[in-house]
Amino acid sequence: xxxxxxxxxxxxxxxxxxxxxxxxxxxxxxxxxxxxxxxxxxxxxxxxxxxxxxxxxxxxxxxxxxxxxxxxxxxxxxxxxxxxxxxxxxxxxxxxxxxxxxxxxxxxxxxxxxxxxxxxxxxxxxxxxxxxxxxxxxxxxxxxxxxxxxxxxxxxxxxxxxxxxxxxxxxxxxxxxxxxxxxxxxxxxxxxxxxxxxxxxxxxxxxxxxxxxxxxxxxxxxxxxxxxxxxxxxxxxxxxxxxxxxxxxxxxxxxxxxxxxxxxxxxxxxxxxxxxxxxxxxxxxxxxxxxxxxxxxxxxxxxxxxxxxxxxxxxxxxxxxxxxxxxxxxxxxxxxxxxxxxxxxxxxxxxxxxxxxxxxxxxxxxxxxxxxxxxxxxxxxxxxxxxxxxxxxxxxxxxxxxxxxxxxxxxxxxxxxxxxxxxxxxxxxxxxxxxxxxxxxxxxxxxxxxxxxxxxxxxxxxxxxxxxxxxxxxxxxxxxxxxxxxxxxxxxxxxxxxxxxxxxxxxxxxxxxxxxxxxxxxxxxxxxxxxxxxxxxxxxxxxxxxxxxxxxxxxxxxxxxxxxxxxxxxxxxxxxxxxxxxxxxxxxxxxxxxxxxxxxxxxxxxx
Amino acid sequence: xxxxxxxxxxxxxxxxxxxxxxxxxxxxxxxxxxxxxxxxxxxxxxxxxxxxxxxxxxxxxxxxxxxxxxxxxxxxxxxxxxxxxxxxxxxxxxxxxxxxxxxxxxxxxxxxxxxxxxxxxxxxxxxxxxxxxxxxxxxxxxxxxxxxxxxxxxxxxxxxxxxxxxxxxxxxxxxxxxxxxxxxxxxxxxxxxxxxxxxxxxxxxxxxxxxxxxxxxxxxxxxxxxxxxxxxxxxxxxxxxxxxxxxxxxxxxxxxxxxxxxxxxxxxxxxxxxxxxxxxxxxxxxxxxxxxxxxxxxxxxxxxxxxxxxxxxxxxxxxxxxxxxxxxx
Numbered sequence: 001x002x003x004x005x006x007x008x009x010x011x012x013x014x015x016x017x018x019x020x021x022x023x024x025x026x027x028x029x030x031x032x033x034x035x036x037x038x039x040x041x042x043x044x045x046x047x048x049x050x051x052x053x054x055x056x057x058x059x060x061x062x063x064x065x066x067x068x069x070x071x072x073x074x075x076x077x078x079x080x081x082x083x084x085x086x087x088x089x090x091x092x093x094x095x096x097x098x099x100x101x102x103x104x105x106x107x108x109x110x111x112x113x114x115x116x117x118x119x120x121x122x123x124x125x126x127x128x129x130x131x132x133x134x135x136x137x138x139x140x141x142x143x144x145x146x147x148x149x150x151x152x153x154x155x156x157x158x159x160x161x162x163x164x165x166x167x168x169x170x171x172x173x174x175x176x177x178x179x180x181x182x183x184x185x186x187x188x189x190x191x192x193x194x195x196x197x198x199x200x201x202x203x204x205x206x207x208x209x210x211x212x213x214x215x216x217x218x219x220x221x222x223x224x225x226x227x228x229x230x231x232x233x234x235x236x237x238x239x240x241x242x243x244x245x246x247x248x249x250x251x252x253x254x255x256x257x258x259x260x261x262x263x264x265x266x267x268x269x270x271x272x273x274x275x276x277x278x279x280x281x282x283x284x285x286x287x288x289x290x291x292x293x294x295x296x297x298x299x300x301x302x303x304x305x306x307x308x309x310x311x312x313x314x315x316x317x318x319x320x321x322x323x324x325x326x327x328x329x330x331x332x333x334x335x336x337x338x339x340x341x342x343x344x345x346x347x348x349x350x351x352x353x354x355x356x357x358x359x360x361x362x363x364x365x366x367x368x369x370x371x372x373x374x375x376x377x378x379x380x381x382x383x384x385x386x387x388x389x390x391x392x393x394x395x396x397x398x399x400x401x402x403x404x405x406x407x408x409x410x411x412x413x414x415x416x417x418x419x420x421x422x423x424x425x426x427x428x429x430x431x432x433x434x435x436x437x438x439x440x441x442x443x444x445x446x447x448x449x450x451x452x453x454x455x456x457x458x459x460x461x462x463x464x465x466x467x468x469x470x471x472x473x474x475x476x477x478x479x480x481x482x483x484x485x486x487x488x489x490x491x492x493x494x495x496x497x498x499x500x501x502x503x504x505x506x507x508x509x510x511x512x513x514x515x516x517x518x519x520x521x522x523x524x525x526x527x528x529x530x531x532x533x534x535x536x537x538x539x540x541x542x543x544x545x546x547x548x549x550x551x552x553x554x555x556x557x558x559x560x561x562x563x564x565x566x567x568x569x570x571x572x573x574x575x576x577x578x579x580x581x582x583x584x585x586x587x588x589x590x591x592x593x594x595x596x597x598x599x600x601x602x603x604x605x606x607x
Numbered sequence: 608x609x610x611x612x613x614x615x616x617x618x619x620x621x622x623x624x625x626x627x628x629x630x631x632x633x634x635x636x637x638x639x640x641x642x643x644x645x646x647x648x649x650x651x652x653x654x655x656x657x658x659x660x661x662x663x664x665x666x667x668x669x670x671x672x673x674x675x676x677x678x679x680x681x682x683x684x685x686x687x688x689x690x691x692x693x694x695x696x697x698x699x700x701x702x703x704x705x706x707x708x709x710x711x712x713x714x715x716x717x718x719x720x721x722x723x724x725x726x727x728x729x730x731x732x733x734x735x736x737x738x739x740x741x742x743x744x745x746x747x748x749x750x751x752x753x754x755x756x757x758x759x760x761x762x763x764x765x766x767x768x769x770x771x772x773x774x775x776x777x778x779x780x781x782x783x784x785x786x787x788x789x790x791x792x793x794x795x796x797x798x799x800x801x802x803x804x805x806x807x808x809x810x811x812x813x814x815x816x817x818x819x820x821x822x823x824x825x826x827x828x829x830x831x832x833x834x835x836x837x838x839x840x841x842x843x844x845x846x847x848x849x850x851x852x853x854x855x856x857x858x859x860x861x862x863x864x865x866x867x868x869x870x871x872x873x874x875x876x877x878x879x880x881x882x883x884x885x886x887x888x889x890x891x892x893x894x895x896x897x898x899x900x901x902x903x904x905x906x907x908x909x910x911x912x913x914x915x916x917x918x919x920x921x922x923x924x925x926x927x928x929x930x931x932x933x934x935x936x
Contacts, residue, residue, distance in 0.1 A: 199888065205892075221690075221890065221894070271683055275690055275716070276690075340714075341714040344876050345715055348681050348876065357876060522754060
């Protein structure tokens with residue numbers, strides 16, 4: 001041992017000696033080099049001097065002017081800093097040059113640290129409902145900037161909610177921990193775990209064995225089993241959704257209105273609801289459920305009439321039917337509790353009633369949504385919609401409005417006009433005649449066939465207190481109490497990303513909603529809007545300017561304080577397509593475009 | 608006197624005894640195949656497999672007669688049945704006023720028994736077609752490879768080794784994903800993937816047969832390479848191939864069911880057993896008959912081919928040729 005130490009010491013000494021000698025050698029070299037270069041440098045300096053002087057003289061007045069201009073602002077800021085209030089807050093303002101870009105926002109401005117003002121191009125009575133929606137959650141502006149609007153942002157949300165992100169093992173689970181500094185009622189469980197399982201039988205097994213505290217969407221056939229089990233409770237979710245058979249009018253033969261009408265008449269929707277939906281479901285008389293104000297204005301949907309449908313199809317030039325495809329994703333949603341079975345029944349009905357031979361194409365969920373949004377599904381597609389907020393705009397504008405995707409192909413100008421007109425009216429009574437027209441137009445054009453408003457449910461262990469289901473699908477687990485340190489929730493699928501501004505999938509939104517918050521919020525288990533980050537959002541008389549006052553003393557999970565600029569930034573990165581942070585997961589920001597009319601600086605469309 | 612024997616052709620002569628009369632090739636065929644059959648049917652397990660197979664083939668051929676319903680027809684509004692109703696057999700006490708469904712009704716109100724019967728057609732044809740394709744291509748490649756040797760052998764076998772290096776089902780999934788889901792594509796994928804197995808078996812037996820004396824004799828008599836390979840070597844290299852192919856049918860059926868289960872094989876409403884299992888997999892507790900019967904059907908079909916294949920292997924085992932005939936192990 002001793003020998004080793006001595007050897008080590010000698011080694012260190014040797015190395016030190018080498019370094020010292022190297023340094024002295026170098027310093028000598030440098031001195032030499034400087035002496036060599038000096039004359040050249042001097043000559044160069046003499047040469048440059050006149051030019052530099054001239055440049056300085058030229059710049060001087062401009063500089064002086066600039067200084068004079070800035071001086072008052074600096075002085076004001078200095079006094080502010082000295083006074084100790086409004087420390088270094090520079091209100092952020094983003095405005096559209098005019099309203100011709102087609103969207104609703106004209107300007108989003110921070111007035112002071114706790115006040116944000118949204119100026120609209122048209123009256124927007126649905127503003128509070130939209131502002132409460134989770135894609136418009138407020139994130140720290142610094143965090144948005146540091147992530148560049150993507151990457152880490154998709155995996156690790158920083159918000160203000162009752163739970164904070166801890167860990168997301170892709171494919172396994174998402175773990176959140178209680179936010180100790182939450183401004184509202186603190187969460188009951190210390191840890192919230194999200195797990196997922198596409199098989200309803202497996203979800204139920206997990207609940208029965210007690211490894212999870214709650215599951216989403218039990219299979220229709222299992223409702224009775226759960227109700228009869230004293231250890232479990234089942235809660236019915238109101239049917240605030242719609243399941244439809246979509247068609248894209250850009251592809252033959254669906255470019256023919258008569259073909260679409262024939263399909264509308266040729267599917268026995270009652271049979272589907274009676275046999276494949278749980279209790280609490282109803283046949284869709286309109287695209288929107290009747291619970292939503294004006295939802296059922298206008299004529300009821302076509303009666304099932306196979307003879308008339310066949311005649312119409314013959315008139316359209318397809319007396320012997322045609323071949324097509326039924327695309328869907330094998331994912332259970334409240335609006336579609338048994339996708340495979342329903343798809344096969346529709347397939348059988350089309351063959352029997354209309355002689356339409358449809359092949360079934362089961363697609364991966366993300367790919368299916370992407371293809372349908374981009375208008376690439378050439379045949380029929382099975383999709384649905386769950387309400388995000390209980391307003392007609394959430395259903396009709398998203399699907400058929402000017403900002404809607406290409407899901408159903410070319411838009412119908414008269415329909416989009418009526419919808420934007422209706423959206424700008426302030427009361428449901430005033431909107432009624434317009435929505436009556438809109439619903440009638442939808443019936444005439446048949447961009448899709450609304451089939452059902454599906455009842456669904458969630459099941460919990462009987463010991464879970466405050467268990468609830470939300471008609472909007474945003475259950476708040478912070479308020480539930482399982483009596484344990486952790487609460488485990490099992491849903492149908494894994495979140496796609498956790499930057500919900502760029503997600504439309506309910507499974508992603510529900511996860512985001514535990515961690516991030518919007519200006520306003522929906523009441524737990526209901527649809528009414530209540531204050532959240534903003535104590536109130538008030539409008540001017542004609543509903544074109546909405547002013548939101550932020551709650552004081554709210555901090556984000558990273559410790560930074562919430563201010564008006566965070567609000568402006570969170571909206572602007574979605575609104576302004578030219579913003580460098582307008583990146584997201586796919587960059588679609590579908591909700592923003594659909595609900596607020598469109599993007600600022602949107603790139604010219606490809607058509 | 609001299610005209611007496613001449614007009615009588617040899618073929619019309621009554622065979623005096625099988626072993627002695629006829630030409631040489633007749634003699635060989637009779638002895639080998641008859642012996643094999645005799646040995647095969649002496650094994651009880653092979654007989655069970657054969658009987659199962661006869662039943663399966665029978666139900667595939669006579670499906671329209673056996674099946675009481677159209678396998679793709681939902682019975683909504685046609686009969687008073689409930690969704691995923693359990694089996695109702697009149698003989699076992701099901702009330703006679705209820706329609707009889709031996710294996711119950713599925714989630715789309717279709718008769719499961721009819722679907723299982725029609726499914727036999729699909730599974731058997733899948734098994735036979737894929738294996739025939741793979742055997743044809745595999746044998747050809749293997750024979751050429753084994754007979755030619757050298758560079759050709761090396762090239763063919765290395766390419767096939769690459770195919771073999773991939774996990775079987777994974778490669779099938781990859782192929783189907785590229786070609787698009789569907790029964791035909793699934794069959795093609797499985798056939799392509801099975802080629803190396805048959806090529807290797809053929810090559811191995813070609814290699815051993817090629818060195819035998821009678822090949823040497825043929826060559827000395829001036830037979831061409833083609834004649835020797837396809838006329839002499841291949842027929843003698845067949846026995847191991849038959850065994851592997853019979854067992855391969857079972858694997859092919861199982862793999863097709865697996866591909867259908869993950870949605871890449873038969874598409875609804877085709878009554879394919881794997882897809883029937885897949886669609887009702889969530890009802891394993893609430894309506895077990897919907898997964899039990901298709902599962903059972905797959906099992907019996909695979910079992911039939913496996914038993915028969917095992918029996919054939921024992922029957923064709925050259926070590927038992929001079930023995931008592933029955934496999935003892």
